Amino acid sequence: MKTFLLTFLIVFVTFGYSQETEREDEIKKLKAVVINAQTDQPMESVHVVNLNQVIGTITNKEGEFSITAQVNDTLYFTFLGFKSQKVRVTNDMFKFKNTKISLTELAYALEEVIVRPYSLTGYLEIDVKNLPLNTAFQYSISGLSVGYEAGSKNPSAVTKVLGAILNPADLLRNLFGKKPNQMKKLRQMKEDDRIRDLLASKFDRETLTELLQIEKVDIEDILSNCNYSKSFIATANDLQILDAISSCYEEFKVLNRKR
Known part of the structure; x- marks a missing residue:
């Protein structure tokens, strides 16, 4: 009898573990919010790409997005003027609906702009010849x-x-x-x-x-x-x-x- 109960418990635990693993590997919709790390304000129009599933989306006015993903997928976030970021999808991100992704603004300086004179005359036929060609x-x-x-x-x-x-x-x-x-x-x-x-x-x-x-x-x-x-x-x-x-x-x- 004891042997039967022990075998039953092992099978039950193994089955439960396999079911949990299967659920973690399931592809489903992931929802989260992208915010500005400095201001905590939501960021609109941030591009989000799932590098594993090769699909993309963008955030709405509230910084929210929804994308197909599974555990261990990598999401790539990019927005002009902010540092691009990669985030590994975890099981907690599906369980809790308040996941926030913070993007950090880049500190950048304007580079020197060199204006090259072309001595334009106003006559199209002449000016076209003076422009650099591929x-x-x-x-x-x-x-x-x-x-x-x-x-x-x-x-x-x-x-x-x-x-x-x-x-x-x-x-x-x-x-x-x-x-x-x-x-x-x-x-x-x-x-x-x-x-x-x-x-x-x-x-x-x-x-x-x-x-x-x-x-x-x-x-x-x-x-x-x-x-x-x-x-x-x-x-x-x-x-x-x-x-x-x-x-x-x-x-x-x-x-x-x-x-």
């Missing part, structure tokens, strides 16, 4: 849906483009091959309107590096090896960079299959 050229290749940027217009530039396509760089093979799960996030990121809106307003690559789990230098290397010009890499917003990496990845997969 000297990167694009080359269209039969069989591919998009063109490639390749620096100056000379025969070696065309050879460089063809060589890169026919012989993918080791960096691309290593990165795309070793991190397929991260690269799959590209499609999810492009399909989420909140994330696209966020990336379209940013130029710092921070959100991209967090979502893809790669360094900024990797982003530059990827685009360079995909023959995007230095001017594009330096001036494009994060959404344009995302689309460029995505195009490069999709073409890499096609060329890799043909091998």
